[in-house]
Amino acid sequence: MVSKPHGGKLVRRIVAPKTRERILSEQEEYPRVQIDHGRVIDLENIAHGVYSPLKGFLTRDDFESVLHDMRLSDDTPWTIPIVLDVEKPDFEEGDAVLLYHGDLPIARMHVEEIYTYDKREFAVKVFKTDDPAHPGVARVMEMGDYLIGGEIELLNELPNPFAKYTLRPVETRVLFKELGWKTIVAFQTRNAPHVGHEYVQKAALTFVDGLFINPVLGRKKKGDYKDEVIIKAYEALFKHYYPKDAATLATVRYEMRYAGPREAIHHAIMRKNMGATHFIVGRDHAGVGDYYGPYEAWDMFDNFPDLGITPMFIREAFYCKKCGGMVNAKICPHSEEFHVHISGTKLRKMIMAGEQPPEYMMRPEVYEVIRSFENPFVE
Structure with a gap:
């Protein structure tokens, strides 16, 4: 018997064709957030259930719980913070934003929470070091000063040569x-x-x-x-x-x-x-x-x-x-x-x-x- 999905249910966060068409026709009405290649891949893995039970990027309670206890706030085992970082946001909690990679709209995100975090604590908890020579630490230190948490809906994927x-x-x-x-x-x-x-x-x-x-x-x-x-x-x-x-x-x-x-x-x-x-x-x-x-x-x-x-x-x-x-x-x-x-x-x-x-x-x-x-x- 193949294993049950983590958290009990396989997540799928892909927009239905008609909804996708409507969102894209209204895309100029949404605040835009640029995301890098790695966060696009995280988005795809959330949307296709690879990261079940996550439905989006972590909110503060889940982020803190993962850092300190290696579990989501509902006690589900989870060890790596899946987060979306931004510089000072020009939108508010409760807004819907579109996440872009270059000119390609990747997903709609419902911003549940905007919060700050301690980069050094993030690095030490996850990587056991704050040595900038560690590639994971270096990546954290380059992140924006704010994290935004909330559910996502996938609109497009990056080209996949494989x-x-x-x-x-x-x-x-x-x-x-x-x-x-x-x-x-x-x-x-x-x-x-x-x-x-x-x-x-x-x-x-x-x-x-x-x-x-x-x-x-x-x-x-x-x-x-x-x-x-x-x-x-x-x-x-x-x-x-x-x-x-x-x-x-x-x-x-x-x-x-x-x-x-x-x-x-x-x-x-x-x-x-x-x-x-x-x-x-x-x-x-x-x-x-x-x-x-x-x-x-x-x-x-x-x-x-x-x-x-x-x-x-x-x-x-x-x-x-x-x-x-x-x-x-x-x-x-x-x-x-x-x-x-x-x-x-x-x-x-x-x-x-x-x-x-x-x-x-x-x-x-x-x-x-x-x-x-x-x-x-x-x-």
Whole structure:
């Protein structure tokens, strides 16, 4: 049985065609608010239920509750503040405004609340640091001085170059039902796959009906793999190494926060809304730099017995020369001298130097896909 949506009901905040037509014909009558690409993606995820039970951007009570208690004000688990920031607003509480990205009207928002907030507190609570070198902290410090909360109605979406790979929660739930899967484990990734990823995914698949690989597409930090590279690499892996009736691939547009343990919970909630019953929590999940411990995200799940999706903690895989294959620390008795760890940084350096990684690190078919791109990495 696929999981129930977070909060009990899958949210859908998309304007009906006739209403959309009317709003757009009257758009000059609304105050305009410009929003950046990341907030547009948040809007889409609210509207399509990826962020259920949210119906809009957080009001003050929910924002404060998420910061301090990692729950919405009604006690529903929620760890990442989904907020809309503005400079000094030229509208009032109770107004309806149109949210624009450039010249494109994205959504109508009913402004329930306008409030101020402490940026440093926001950063420290969510990211455990106020270091401006942390990309999430830097993003918060650039935000406007006010937050506006209220429900949204989606009018338009940004062009999606990967639309054929993108599935919304209502679609993934239908897909899992058609495949006959009752238990589904989701895997979040922002990387092209190496053999360590494959080991973790297949270890999890052993215990459930189906594996759902769900790469994140969207703005990433320098050095991450480009979106198209990730998709093509996984297609090659699926073609040669995955059973067709037990694994599927679909993407989600999302802006990484790099909030470590808190974001791991958020990622699990997103996949719960898509219908997954289990979620693989990786080593240094959603981390960046040395801000979080390698398995700190695992401990975070202890705070949420009511999350409604089962975390799967599978230790980092490495190649053991003595065992002669991919193993992890729980099943390998041999000392470190026999271990070869798969480092994403090391793999990137090898690829950039035109050096093919050994097969126990990366499948040759995956390497060939990556090598086919002139520059596979975000600059």
